[in-house]
Amino acid sequence: MTLVDIEVGLQRRELDLRDVAESAAKSLEDAPAREIIRWAVATFGDRLCLTSSMSDALLIDLVSRIKPGIDVLFIDTGYHFAETIGTRDAVRQVYDVNVIDVKPSRTVAEQDRDLGPRLFGRNPDLCCYLRKVEPLNRALEPYLAWISGIRRDESPTRSDIKVVEWDAKRQMVKINPIARWTQEDVDNYIADNGVLVNPLHYDNYPSIGCAPCTRRVLDGADPRSGRWAGTGKTECGIHL
Numbered sequence: 222m223t224l225v226d227i228e229v230g231l232q233r234r235e236l237d238l239r240d241v242a243e244s245a246a247k248s249l250e251d252a253p254a255r256e257i258i259r260w261a262v263a264t265f266g267d268r269l270c271l272t273s274s275m276s277d278a279l280l281i282d283l284v285s286r287i288k289p290g291i292d293v294l295f296i297d298t299g300y301h302f303a304e305t306i307g308t309r310d311a312v313r314q315v316y317d318v319n320v321i322d323v324k325p326s327r328t329v330a331e332q333d334r335d336l337g338p339r340l341f342g343r344n345p346d347l348c349c350y351l352r353k354v355e356p357l358n359r360a361l362e363p364y365l366a367w368i369s370g371i372r373r374d375e376s377p378t379r380s381d382i383k384v385v386e387w388d389a390k391r392q393m394v395k396i397n398p399i400a401r402w403t404q405e406d407v408d409n410y411i412a413d414n415g416v417l418v419n420p421l422h423y424d425n426y427p428s429i430g431c432a433p434c435t436r437r438v439l440d441g442a443d444p445r446s447g448r449w450a451g452t453g454k455t456e457c458g459i460h461l
Contacts, residue, residue, distance in 0.1 A: 257396060269365070278312050304419055357459060370399060373401065428447060
């Protein structure tokens with residue numbers, strides 16, 4: 222097989238996957254989350270994974286009921302709250318999934334040495350790229366599709382997401398099975414199914430990221446207002 226054959230094959234795969242995503246986005250728009258997940262499992266098999274920030278295990282609970290043993294990618298930035306690491310450890314014990322710790326190429330100490338301390342305060346976009354976006358991009362390479370737990374009601378930047386999308390940046394399919402869910406839907410599912418929840422949620426942290434860049438939120442405030450507070454930053458870059 223020549224290099225040209227390989228390149229043509231990759232281009233064909235890209236076009237085929239994009240067609241699959243666009244067709245599924247239309248046919249599954251009004252489908253329940255479980256039906257969307259069943260479609261993803263039937264379509265991609267073991268080339269499917271999901272990502273989790275360990276804010277809660279809702280998505281893990283949903284998906285593992287349909288595909289036990291699925292790979293769960295957790296980005297271990299080196300800056301997580303102890304409660305987030307504890308939630309990850311509990312997920313490993315409670316759910317039938319394969320949690321994979323995805324780590325940046327540099328440790329926090331090495332990043333401080335090379336780029337100076339507290340990069341998250343000086344250049345949060347670069348810090349997020351180095352500790353979240355780039356490691357996830359590497360970890361997703363073996364897969365054809367990934368499942369995300371983002372929802373339309375979380376922020377204006379997510380209001381138009383589809384239940385199935387073509388992830389052009391990574392050249393793969395992205396599935397958002399709970400895109401249409403509201404916070405009430407989330408709360409009800411967690412309560413009805415005894416889903417593991419990061420204990421920080423009960424201490425006014427409705428949206429949980431890295432410890433240096435996450436603050437408590439006042440009652441009634443935007444749930445994501447505690448993320449990168451005062452910087453104007455609203456997304457880490459994974460979903461943009």
